[in-house]
Amino acid sequence: MLLLGLNLGVYQSVLVDINDFFDLGGAYSGLLVAIFFLGALFVPVLAGELSDRIGKKFVLIISCIIFIAGIVIVTQATNIITCGIGVFFIGSGACTIEALLSAVITDENPGSSEKVMNFSQLFFCIGAVAGPMLSLAARTLGASWQIIMLIVAAIFIPALISLFFLDETRKLNAQKDKHEKAFSKTLVKDARFLLFFFSMFLYVGAESGIAFSIIGYFSDINHNILTGEMALSLFWFGMIIGRLCAGLLHKISNTLMIVCLSGSAAFSFLLQFSHQAIFSTALFLLLGLSFSAVWPLLMAFCTQTFSRFSGTAGGLMVTGGALGGMSLPMLMGVIAEMSEIRVSFLVSTFAMIVILALYLIGRRKQEKYTQTANISPGEFLYEKPPTDDAC
Numbered sequence: 001m002l003l004l005g006l007n008l009g010v011y012q013s014v015l016v017d018i019n020d021f022f023d024l025g026g027a028y029s030g031l032l033v034a035i036f037f038l039g040a041l042f043v044p045v046l047a048g049e050l051s052d053r054i055g056k057k058f059v060l061i062i063s064c065i066i067f068i069a070g071i072v073i074v075t076q077a078t079n080i081i082t083c084g085i086g087v088f089f090i091g092s093g094a095c096t097i098e099a100l101l102s103a104v105i106t107d108e109n110p111g112s113s114e115k116v117m118n119f120s121q122l123f124f125c126i127g128a129v130a131g132p133m134l135s136l137a138a139r140t141l142g143a144s145w146q147i148i149m150l151i152v153a154a155i156f157i158p159a160l161i162s163l164f165f166l167d168e169t170r171k172l173n174a175q176k177d178k179h180e181k182a183f184s185k186t187l188v189k190d191a192r193f194l195l196f197f198f199s200m201f202l203y204v205g206a207e208s209g210i211a212f213s214i215i216g217y218f219s220d221i222n223h224n225i226l227t228g229e230m231a232l233s234l235f236w237f238g239m240i241i242g243r244l245c246a247g248l249l250h251k252i253s254n255t256l257m258i259v260c261l262s263g264s265a266a267f268s269f270l271l272q273f274s275h276q277a278i279f280s281t282a283l284f285l286l287l288g289l290s291f292s293a294v295w296p297l298l299m300a301f302c303t304q305t306f307s308r309f310s311g312t313a314g315g316l317m318v319t320g321g322a323l324g325g326m327s328l329p330m331l332m333g334v335i336a337e338m339s340e341i342r343v344s345f346l347v348s349t350f351a352m353i354v355i356l357a358l359y360l361i362g363r364r365k366q367e368k369y370t371q372t373a374n375i376s377p378g379e380f381l382y383e384k385p386p387t388d389d390a391c
Helices: 002-021 031-054 056-076 082-109 115-138 147-163 184-187 191-220 226-247 250-273 277-291 293-306 307-338 346-371
Strands: none
Touching: 002 031, 002 082, 002 115, 002 147, 031 056, 031 082, 031 184, 056 082, 056 147, 082 115, 082 293, 082 307, 082 346, 115 147, 115 226, 115 250, 115 293, 184 191, 184 307, 191 226, 191 250, 191 277, 191 293, 191 307, 191 346, 226 250, 226 277, 226 293, 250 277, 250 293, 250 346, 277 293, 277 346, 293 307
16 A cells, blocks of 8 residues: 555656656646546456455455556657556556455454554555655655656565465455456446445545645735745544544444534534644645544545445446545536636535545434344444345
């Protein structure tokens, strides 16, 4: 997870260099971002389905190879088409690795997956913060953007080798399930999974929209870009601290989820009324703290609830996040163009309120189910997989 975050930070920092290298105009400046997300839309679902049938270890190894190959293709590309293929490989490989490692966390830590999931995402944030620092240090030594990306690929090779020693203790259902219909089809028919999926769609969209708008927000209220960059750093620092605290407080994860969703809705709403740089910066720090635990807990709760299909569930959740990451920031941009950027932050407020409502509905259904079935809430998380008529 640390290296995946590092890759994201490096990719964001060299994106302008890649655009300049291939002489992409303003209309195509977001092309490589869209291609990256395209890899996250399709491949994780297929890889997750395959991992639940033949094992996550093998699919993880293949995903790492695809990821490293993608970096090599991009750095050696001489035209935008070849570069686009490489970016697609990078996006699909990285997002598949994140989805399957999250599923492995649930498989191997069924009693404390919320704790481990938050810690793993804590390291992802550390990597995302360290990525631009690595780029800056390499540039200082005279490295090109190609060399910087190849450094990431080289660092990832030991991680690839380590996967060969991964001990998959969870029993596979390959023989039993090989004649069953697609696991993803079973999941999307389950109303509880759709709550998780739509929540992830809204969350990633809100987080991406906020993160990509912070510098523009300070520019809009007549403050310099340096202030915006400082606020962006504090936003990610808040994410790191928040995930550390959420991991330590994993025994009250349900309460933490409600607090985080409520806080993120409130703080993004307060940005409408802030005209002071110090107050706005503090709000972005608090937003990072509030956003921090939502992704890990959504992923942990989902893969717990559908533990038999954890790989497929994780892949579908990443796909939902990718859809949100592509659509909600675009909506915020349209609103900012029509009005002002601070008004666009209401999209995040609305999204977090909807997620909170969905989460409370899901908890009520869970409590009703456990009372009817006369089982404990903990047992509900590891129940048998849904049937075709689960809705």
